[in-house]
Amino acid sequence: MGTNIVPISDLRRQASKVVNTLREGSDVAYITQHGRPAAVLVGFEQYEALLAQLEELKQNQARPQYFIAEEKGTFATLADMAQDLGVDDLAEQHDHYLYGTNKS
Known part of the structure; x- marks a missing residue:
């Protein structure tokens, strides 16, 4: 080449x-x-490949970044991160934010 x-x-x-x-x-x-x-x-083959790459870039630009991260496996939910940090039940521990008092 x-x-x-x-x-x-x-x-x-x-x-x-x-x-x-x-x-x-x-x-x-x-x-x-x-x-x-x-x-x-x-x-011609290179031209077609360039068009395909351009189309992929356009599609990726239009999608929210978290969808791209999720597809690549680099996405983590808040619940997953909390569990990794030792917080067992995020909702139970933080009900006071929603209800003003703990449900338990």
């Missing part, structure tokens, strides 16, 4: 060669015009 810098004049003369190079595994072809970047060519 590699990156190619291709002057636009070479692209005009050798378009099929540039496309074949992309098909064979080159990452991208930077097209220059008058020595300056003008365009970028990528192979």
Whole structure:
């Protein structure tokens, strides 16, 4: 895999060669015009992969972060954390916040 810098004049003369190079595994072809970047060519498979990644990023951005954390297994509920800290029944110990007095 590699990156190619291709002057636009070479692209005009050798378009099929540039496309074949992309098909064979080159990452991208930077097209220059008058020595300056003008365009970028990528192979079709890479283009499709980039679109899929972009769509995934858009979906992840739209979802609340806790859903993403839950899917990755990095999500912990308050009840789980309390249990890990030795608090057996969070509701029982803190009913006074809800009812003004302990239920027990």
